[in-house]
Amino acid sequence: MLRAISILLFITSFSFLPAIAQDTTGIVSGRVTTADGKPLAGASVVVLGTMPLRGAVVRPDGSYLIARVRPGDYEVRVQAVGFKAERKTCVHVSGGAVADVRFSLAYSEVSIDVNIISACRYPYALIRSTGTKHIIASFNLDPSELVDVARDR
Secondary structure (H helix, E strand, O other): OHHHHHHHHHHHHHHHHHHHHOOOOEEEEEEEEEOOOOEOOOOEEEEEOOOOOEEEEOOOOOEEEEEEEOOEEEEEEEEOOOEOOEEEEEEEEOOOOEEEOOEEEOEOOOOOOOEEEEEOOOOOOEEEEEOOOOOOOOOOOOHHHOOOOOOOO
């Protein structure tokens, strides 16, 4: 009798496998490039409306993959420093399928406001100057030009 129950339990346990094997989530993947077609590594891609929020960082070859996205229609956003953010709406994700979403980002200005505040031991002696906005592609800092503002004189 115990053997018959064991066999029955063993056989019925396999009836649940099709339900477990069905993939109820999908994948959002694609490629992010610059306007001139170069891969944009390090960009941030987010599927808006997912809980918890799902996202990925673009790989050096320009590809990204966001797994375990529930079926539905979403908005996908990509952004990177120095580039205009872009969104794609009505991205349909199906269970067990891959939604291919590709982006090409245009270059953008980088604005930096600089406030330099210098103080000395005397009260009311405060020098304040502000910087202006500049368009920069890249820059290098020379370590000999850096000043230690935290040192005690």
